[in-house]
Each structure stands twice: as C-alpha cells, then as structure tokens.
Amino acid sequence: MIQVDNLVKHYGDIKAVDGVSFEVPDGQITGLIGPNGAGKTTTLRMMAGLIQPQQGKVLIDGVDTTREPQKARALLGVQSDMLGVYPRLTPREQLRYYGRLQGLRGDQLEQRVEAVISDLHMANIADRRAEGFSRGQRQKIILGRALVHNPHNILMDEPTQGLDVMAVRETRETMALFKEQGRAMLFSTHYMDEAERLCDQIAIIAHGKIVACGTPQALRAQTGHNNLEDSFIALAGEGLVRSGEMAPHPEP
C-alpha cells in the first residue's frame, strides 16, 4: 500500500504539485489522470524518491521514502522512461544490473532475471544489445527492471503510450496479473478508455491538486455523465477554473 500525504513541489511560481494526498491500496489498480502539465509526473517522481517534496510525505508499506529511502525503494518498482535504457547492454545484463542495485546476488538474482524475461515474453530479445530497440522493446526493459526485485508496489508512468495494439494488450494483461497477485499499483495515462477499463479507483489531478478521486462509476455519478471522458473534462475543467487557470463558461 502507498500513502501520499499532502505532497508539495513548487518550481518558482509554478505550483507543480500543491498539496496532493491519496492512497494506492493493495490488490487494486489506481489511475492518476490529468491534463498536460497537471502534475502527474512530478507526483510520480516524488513517490519514486527521484525528487524531494518541499512538504508532505510518501509511505510505501508504512516506510517513509525520505527517512528510509533505500528500504522504501526495495518495496517499490518504478516503470518510467525518464531513466532511459543502456544501449550497449542486453536486456538480461540490464536486469542483472538493476537486480544487483537492489541487493540480489547469485542464484536468487538469476532466478528473478529469468522470471522477468519469461513473464514479459522477452526471451527473443533478452541477449541482444539494446541499441536500436523499438519503443515497445525498450518499454519491456524499463518494466522488467522495475520488477526484478519482485516489489509489492508498482508505479507506471504512461505505460502504454506509443505501443502497438498487441503490446498494449500485453501490458494491460501484466497489470491485471499484478492486481491478482495483490500488489498495489498506480499508473498515469491520457487514455480514458484504458483508465475506465483497468482502474478500481481514479485520482484526477488538475493544476497540482486532486480534484476528484473514486471509482470510475462514482466519478460518472458525481458528474452525471455516462462516460469517464466527459466526467474527466467536467472535473478537471472545474479544477482549472477554481485555480484561476481557465475562465468559467458564461451562463447561457
């Protein structure tokens, strides 16, 4: 379980994340959705311990990411292409490298590397240098190294962006499997149909603030719309109006 409590990150006058709180429960998929520039990536980066919040905290299975960063990292897998892939190394070598960084050694390391290669159907590319890999192939490395230490909690930043139909389906099946395994999972996406289909709960962020959080059904009911896209536009738009970003529509 992940608890995000009152996170704040400002860049000068820009309130990238402005008091964000939510929970990512075990055995559920939580979606973080919001317009461009809403603060999704900044929130995920703070949760992953890649940048420090100016206020607030993140607890991974009760472990504070600022006070015990190494312990928290061991409980968390982060899939993000912000970290890039090493072109000169094969996927197997990259998985080993990340496994070692997480303290895995010997047989245990090799077993986990094999398990990830098998789970993500990577056997055909596992021993090729990553130079020239397609987007989907790079995504597999990025997801694989997030999983190599078998974390209970998983963060994914736009995991299906730019993937072909087969790869999208495979990624969604992997996410459903994680859920079945009881893991706590948070992902960001711009695809409303994906969020609606996969998520048990959705947090909508606009201008650095959570403007709504609930099941897809609850968000639809809250706005009176029969699909998530219209609900999202209503809720995210309201958040922007409240923050002064967007003028409200004039009354007819």
Ligand code: ATP
């Ligand atoms: P997108 O959907 O476009 O990826 P996002 O919701 O992930 O957007 P963030 O990348 O978190 O949004 O950015 C939130 C705000 O913070 C934006 O206004 C962005 O320009 C700003 N921001 C993020 N990182 C920095 C930085 N290092 N320096 C200055 N401003 C930043």
